[in-house]
Amino acid sequence: ILTLGIETSCDETSAAVVLNGREVLSNVISSQIDIHKKFGGVVPEVASRKHVEAVSNVIQEAVDKAGVGFKDIDVVAATYGPGLVGALLVGLSTAKGLALSLNKPFVGVNHIEGHVSANYIAHKGLKPPFTCLIVSGGHTHLVYVKGYGEYEILGRTRDDAAGEAYDKVARAIGLGYPGGPLIDKLARKGNRYAIDFPRVYLEEDSFDFSFSGLKSAVLNYLNKMKMQGIEVNRADVAASFQQSVVEVLSEKAVRAVKYKNSKTLCLAGGVAANTALREELERKCSMEEIEFLYPPVVLCTDNAAMIACAGYYEYINGRISKLSLNAIPSLKIGEKYLE
Ligand code: ATP
Ligand code: MG
Ligand code: FE
Numbered sequence: 001i002l003t004l005g006i007e008t009s010c011d012e013t014s015a016a017v018v019l020n021g022r023e024v025l026s027n028v029i030s031s032q033i034d035i036h037k038k039f040g041g042v043v044p045e046v047a048s049r050k051h052v053e054a055v056s057n058v059i060q061e062a063v064d065k066a067g068v069g070f071k072d073i074d075v076v077a078a079t080y081g082p083g084l085v086g087a088l089l090v091g092l093s094t095a096k097g098l099a100l101s102l103n104k105p106f107v108g109v110n111h112i113e114g115h116v117s118a119n120y121i122a123h124k125g126l127k128p129p130f131t132c133l134i135v136s137g138g139h140t141h142l143v144y145v146k147g148y149g150e151y152e153i154l155g156r157t158r159d160d161a162a163g164e165a166y167d168k169v170a171r172a173i174g175l176g177y178p179g180g181p182l183i184d185k186l187a188r189k190g191n192r193y194a195i196d197f198p199r200v201y202l203e204e205d206s207f208d209f210s211f212s213g214l215k216s217a218v219l220n221y222l223n224k225m226k227m228q229g230i231e232v233n234r235a236d237v238a239a240s241f242q243q244s245v246v247e248v249l250s251e252k253a254v255r256a257v258k259y260k261n262s263k264t265l266c267l268a269g270g271v272a273a274n275t276a277l278r279e280e281l282e283r284k285c286s287m288e289e290i291e292f293l294y295p296p297v298v299l300c301t302d303n304a305a306m307i308a309c310a311g312y313y314e315y316i317n318g319r320i321s322k323l324s325l326n327a328i329p330s331l332k333i334g335e336k337y338l339e
Contacts, residue, residue: 002068003075003315004098005308006059008091009083009111010137011042013054014304017066017073021312022121025066027298027305030054033178040177041167048086055094062304070102077311080108080321081331082138088327096323107311108321111302112139112333113149115268117310118299126293131262133253134333135277136269137163137178140249141333142207142256145266148313151334154256155207162245162271165211169218169241173234183238184274190235192243192276195221199248207256214244242276250280257290267294270301 003021007014016027032050036042063070078095081088092108099106116132128148134141140157160168163180170179175186197217200210218241225232257265265285271277272294285292299306314320322339331337 001074001312001315002072003077003308003312004059004062004073005109005304005306005311006055006076006078006091006095007111007114007302007304007307008051008055008087009079009081010087010302011036011047012302013051013058014302015059015062016304016308017062017068018121018305018308018312021309022124024121024305025068026062027303028058028062028065029298029303030058037177040171042084044084044086047084048090051087051090055090059094059098070098073102073104075105075107075311075315076102077107077109077308077314079111079114079307080325080337081110081328083111083329085327085329088329092325092327096325100323105315105320106323107314107319108325108337109307109311109314110331110333110335111307112136112141113151114306114310116143116145116266117313118268118295118306119266119293121305121309122295122299123293126264126266129262130264130266131253131257131260132266132268133249134268135162135249135271137161137167139269140209140211142252143333144256144260144262148317149310149319149336153333154259155209155252157209157211158202159210159212160215162209162211162249163269165215165245166271168215169238172219172222173232173237180271180274183242184276186235187239187242187276190233190237190239192239194233194236195240197221197240197244199244201248201251207252209248209252211245214241242274246274246276246280249277250284253281254284254288254290258288264291264293268300272300273297
């Protein structure tokens with residue numbers, strides 16, 4: 001079964017052709033980062049317009065690179081949420097139009113479930129159940145994946161997402177956008193124990209997260225140093241901030257695996273690209289004899305191959321969407337709408 005996946009939830013226009021859910025024949029990603037950089041973040045209206053300009057070419061390129069024709073596509077899958085409503089509508093409408101004209105089923109995909117599914121592409125033998133730490137630009141969740149497309153939410157952030165904290169702290173120390181990869185790089189030159197930023201664990205036993213206090217602590221530290229006329233060591237700030245994030249995420253993730261008695265932990269979302277987080281989870285999981293899996297960087301950040309994969313499993317589990325399906329900007333993980 002050939003699935004054409006389309007992703008336009010934020011600032012990447014992407015299309016991919018995936019065979020039987022797991023074999024990527026093409027994964028074309030056109031990023032708008034250079035345009036949004038000037039504004040220090042994604043400008044929704046600009047994002048929608050750029051998606052409109054790019055989407056047809058990106059889809060054509062994905063089909064060409066896969067070496068197939070449109071008539072060979074069996075299922076058309078597109079992200080319908082969560083994300084920016086104007087951006088989502090571009091990929092969603094295009095996918096519905098294509099499905100209608102090709103007379104093939106259309107499947108709406110949850111973007112966050114797409115991030116989780118990147119692991120199925122990277123690890124051909126991976127099957128549910130497993131535990132997954134999802135850390136992206138807008139979401140932070142600890143979930144137990146019961147089956148394909150079936151999730152038990154163990155914990156979530158109560159305020160900022162992990163990626164959001166990275167981007168905000170990066171801005172505060174004068175790095176560009178998006179800040180996550182830049183902090184990752186700068187932190188390698190810093191001392192992670194230089195500044196004692198808080199570790200927020202919330203209630204004992206809670207799998208929830210909170211990153212806004214940490215963000216405030218970094219901002220307060222920067223202000224205090226500025227008032228005292230002391231120049232901050234940005235690499236130390238980056239490394240110390242990152243250490244706090246990584247310790248809390250990894251501690252809770254490993255505790256969740258033990259709580260569910262599962263053997264495997266997967267990492268998903270843009271922040272899954274973070275080298276410090278990967279290293280720490282690698283270390284903690286090997287001590288606990290937990291299998292630890294994560295996708296390659298290109299499958300961690302937004303891409304349509306993960307959407308095609310998630311769409312394939314929705315399709316073979318009978319969840320086919322109607323063409324009346326609308327974009328749902330605040331769609332929750334595991335929530336299913338078919339019309
Ligand atoms: P969501 O998936 O929640 O809707 P999004 O699609 O905007 O949000 P992703 O593309 O999944 O988010 O991830 C982007 C986020 O990942 C950004 O916040 C970015 O800073 C962060 N990120 C990317 N690479 C790294 C890295 N190496 N270290 C830390 N953060 C990173
Ligand atoms: Mg993006
Ligand atoms: Fe994303």
